[in-house]
Amino acid sequence: MTGTGAVTGTGGFRDWGVIPWIGSIRDRGCAGLGAARIPWDRTETGGGSPGCGFVRDRGDPWGWAERNRGGRTSRDRERIPGPCGLPRGRIHPGSRPQGMLGALRLVRFRGAAGGGPRLGLEEAPGGDLVDLSAAEPELPRSMREFLEIGPRGLELAHRSAVPGNARPEAKHGGCPGCPCPRRALQSGQHRVPRAAAQLLAPLGDPQKVICVGLNYHDHCQEQAVKVPKEPLIFSKFPSAITGPFDDIVHPQDTSELDWEVELAAVIGKRGRHIEEAAALQHVLGFTVANDVSARDWQMRRNGRQWLLGKTFDTFCPLGPAIVTRVPDVHNLWIRCSVNGQRMQDSNTRHLIFGVPALVAWVSRFVTLVPGDILLTGTPAGVGVFRKPPVFLKRGDEVRCEIQELGTICNRVV
Template sequence: MKLLSYRSADRCSWGALVDDQIVDLAAVNPGWSTLARALGEAGTDGIRHAVAASGTAHRVAPGAAELLPVVPDPGKILCVGLNFEKHRIETGRERTQHPVIFTRFPDTFVGHGAPLVRPAESESFDFEGELALVIGRGGRRIAPENALDHIAGVTCLNDGSIRDFQSHTHQFTPGKNFPATGAMGPWMVTLDEIADLSDLELTTRLNGVEVQRAPLSDLTYSIPEIVAYCSSWTELRPGDVIATGTPGGIGARREPPLWMKPGDVCEVEVSGIGVLRNAITADA
């Protein structure tokens, strides 16, 4: 099942992609105003039943919808840094005993097809293709062996980074939180449709040229380990998003550096999920 959030006719909603149309699930059940709320109240099983019962009602043509970030209103966006060995090595960082975690704000993300905005303060706008988890069932102190039970689905994410601001100090926050510098989408694929997350492959392309490729089996900290660690110090809630890290090949570590610039197009593809595509524009 593919779930997405969108805007159509000046109304924000969310739904499921079925037979090349969007089933407006906020119209099917007005109590489920957002995907995050529906996950908390009904879970993916309840959403699936609602889709099956909707028939042909409340359909929206994808061409009439502007896609938003899969979860526009997450309570938390947690990002794992340096979580592919090749990327850690290219940055010159030592391996840590625990995952490196930083946060992003919801307004830093746009949806599939929307422009990523290079801020006026910097030209060092870098790409980071990633797999992101969407939490479906909340919890604290989740054991690794139970972690997958708490994931509703997965999506593509571009953790666009302003590298000079990121390196102002040892804290990543400024370089990761300029508005509209990251993207999430085009949709979330529910976990029941993915046999093994470690079998997925991540590819990033800039203007059609491959710049990153790695299997998810190359993660330094596995997805169950990430969920367990994050839930040890914060309560995960339905709709929370966890970005799992980027492979090697980032623009900042190339010679010369390769930055995203206005007019470019960046694509993040994860096998079994889809392609997240965004053009780059300048900050007006």
């Protein structure tokens, strides 16, 4: 990756397993994607056998950088003891939930009976959910408030993800006083079948939705413009956010509705003037976004200010989950199809400014707070630069997908 401030991902996972995607995304005709590669991460205990404790830099109390980067980055570390007082390097019988090895997939959903939004965990891409709001009643129902309480929230989420079959009574001996109570998946009472849940945008009330333009080399090439020397920042209003399988409303005010699949970073830790080397410590995880755009309003009207063309209601489908760990955020395939026809097919290694560079740049101007969303730009293949141009019409189905993160699918109405 080239360009001023460009950053490539570092590290990776040593051991990998492949698990089937449980269920499929059938909502609005969007099929599931087959199989998911889930990391069996040994880096949390610094190598050797997987353990139940976490290894974190003293300057990274949240462990964000560990989740999103992998590997060792500092000699000055502390080991946080695992549950049940087991020796370091041993596997806690319930510390490796099947289908959630090393990562959480945080979601918001509404159950079959309706009611308000609830927090949950997706067992695997396209799989059943764990109702965090039921398993951990002390947690807030708002994802932004959940992030604001800090590491304690993730601690509770992790323990609720523990499956009962990972901690058999015969081997575990009941674990009196264990801080990881047998609940959620073991009892089954907090599992929600995927078909009985309506997935919502994982964040519905962020303080800021920050966007980046012209941030893929191939996207600059398709419109014959120079690679920018500094990130091009604009914004959407939070009211543009809609769910991963909700409708995109085609405004009557535009005839040039376009798609843009994007990697979105979710801020988990407050910061201002963040150093690039420490930027990933402020990122909770990643999700999929579609930066829907009205090109006439973006490029010709409103004095060519981008805001109105980018922020109509429903112009930011988001989801399906916030994934707290990926092997290398700067090496993920990223795709968009319309009515089954592939329109965008690229890789995040073509980003001009990587996630750390973007976080550092934006924090020069504004304070980043938990729940802020950073859309990192779109690759080549948008409709406006095709010859002839292609725009969305009512009835079209737009499918955006990113490796490791999942798929969103939205019908235009």
